[in-house]
Amino acid sequence: MANKLVITNGCLLTPMRQVEKGTVVIEDGLIKAVGAAGEVEIPPAGPEVTVIDAGGRYVAPGFIEGHVHGGGGGDVMDGQVASILTCGRRHAQGGVTAFLPTTLTAPQADIYKALEACEEAMETEYDGASVLGAHLEGPYFAASQAGAQNPAYLRHPEADDYLPLLERFPIIKKVTAAPELPGAMELGRELRRRRIVAAIGHTAGTYQDVVKAVENGYTHATHMFSAMSTIRREKAYRLAGVIEAVLELDELTTEIIADGHHLPPSLINLTLKAKSRERVCLTTDAMAAAGLGPGRYSLFGLDVIVEDDIPSEFEVRTRTGQPVAKLADRTAFASSVATMDQVVRTMVELVGLPLIEAVKMATMVPAAIHGWAAERGQLSPGLVGDVVILDQEVKVHYTIVRGRVVYKR
Numbered sequence: 039m040a041n042k043l044v045i046t047n048g049c050l051l052t053p054m055r056q057v058e059k060g061t062v063v064i065e066d067g068l069i070k071a072v073g074a075a076g077e078v079e080i081p082p083a084g085p086e087v088t089v090i091d092a093g094g095r096y097v098a099p100g101f102i103e104g105h106v107h108g109g110g111g112g113d114v115m116d117g118q119v120a121s122i123l124t125c126g127r128r129h130a131q132g133g134v135t136a137f138l139p140t141t142l143t144a145p146q147a148d149i150y151k152a153l154e155a156c157e158e159a160m161e162t163e164y165d166g167a168s169v170l171g172a173h174l175e176g177p178y179f180a181a182s183q184a185g186a187q188n189p190a191y192l193r194h195p196e197a198d199d200y201l202p203l204l205e206r207f208p209i210i211k212k213v214t215a216a217p218e219l220p221g222a223m224e225l226g227r228e229l230r231r232r233r234i235v236a237a238i239g240h241t242a243g244t245y246q247d248v249v250k251a252v253e254n255g256y257t258h259a260t261h262m263f264s265a266m267s268t269i270r271r272e273k274a275y276r277l278a279g280v281i282e283a284v285l286e287l288d289e290l291t292t293e294i295i296a297d298g299h300h301l302p303p304s305l306i307n308l309t310l311k312a313k314s315r316e317r318v319c320l321t322t323d324a325m326a327a328a329g330l331g332p333g334r335y336s337l338f339g340l341d342v343i344v345e346d347d348i349p350s351e352f353e354v355r356t357r358t359g360q361p362v363a364k365l366a367d368r369t370a371f372a373s374s375v376a377t378m379d380q381v382v383r384t385m386v387e388l389v390g391l392p393l394i395e396a397v398k399m400a401t402m403v404p405a406a407i408h409g410w411a412a413e414r415g416q417l418s419p420g421l422v423g424d425v426v427i428l429d430q431e432v433k434v435h436y437t438i439v440r441g442r443v444v445y446k447r
């Protein structure tokens with residue numbers, strides 16, 4: 039007997055359009071029908087049919103998160119399956135239905151352990167967001183742009199280092215590297231050949247480095263404005279850096295950490311003006327402390343403090359209850375402690391985007407960037423039955439993964 043989930047009385051954000059009093063039918067984990075009440079045939083009640091009355095709330099595709107290091111106390115670098123599942127459960131509460139656990143710069147043995155855990159998590163049935171693979175963030179980074187990546191373990195991309203890794207772990211779906219490092223172009227071509235998203239990040243490169251990176255397979259830029267070089271002056275000449283290159287080159291997509299701390303609205307708006315909105319996705323880049331509140335934590339050997347402090351010079355005062363993670367000496371942000379609902383809310387409340395546009399940046403756009411548009415990112419028949427039900431304030435009421443409720447407020 040087919041398992042059916044029916045969502046009625048929702049304001050659907052497909053997110054290409056808004057449909058009032060809409061219905062979504064999910065059958066055996068896939069979306070079967072989407073439309074206004076009269077247009078969709080509702081299956082007759084029966085033991086195999088679950089009906090959720092959305093009560094006029096928004097019904098959107100589940101959020102897709104391509105860059106997350108942890109959540110709810112679960113740290114991807116633990117090398118434990120349980121930690122990844124804890125992370126997936128916590129982020130599901132923020133509306134995430136699919137994610138890429140993301141590694142950090144670390145000794146190779148720890149990266150292997152983390153990836154083994156991801157592999158196992160992908161095979162595990164559980165009540166959280168689907169694990170779609172892994173994102174390797176580092177260790178091929180510029181020392182001057184390490185940010186909260188442990189500088190002790192940075193290295194150059196060498197085939198002897200990354201080929202066995204890529205061979206052993208086909209679950210790697212995205213790799214972030216600094217394009218100016220020796221070997222980075224070979225790495226880009228290898229990733230392109232394997233259809234892995236090649237992203238530039240933690241980079242001190244120049245405009246020309248980024249142009250070359252695009253020629254050699256790089257398509258995405260990790261966390262816009264964070265750990266990226268900018269204009270530098272040599273004698274009388276101004277040289278554009280990575281920030282300017284990402285804004286200027288339409289070929290690159292990017293992501294913004296819209297936790298209300300990393301970037302003020304002006305820089306988010308600048309990114310959206312320079313690049314079409316369809317080329318910019320939202321991310322949390324969250325660490326294990328996401329959803330835990332203020333305190334002291336560790337990010338792979340680096341001390342991190344999570345607190346609520348915002349300098350008065352910052353453009354906006356975010357609402358209380360949105361803490362921020364910093365290195366203990368407060369010189370840099372250390373990942374974030376946000377969840378995706380908070381990030382979408384920031385786009386609406388601080389940046390002034392219509393909700394449907396913010397939802398697009400958390401669903402359709404990341405699906406396209408990661409090559410998953412054929413499976414997810416829209417409310418459309420045939421796609422995976424991943425759905426989130428939200429209220430006006432972007433609070434998550436239900437998270438549904440493959441037609442199964444994994445979180446209910």
Ligand SMILES: [Zn+2]
Nearest residue numbers: 175185261265
């Ligand atoms: Zn980073």
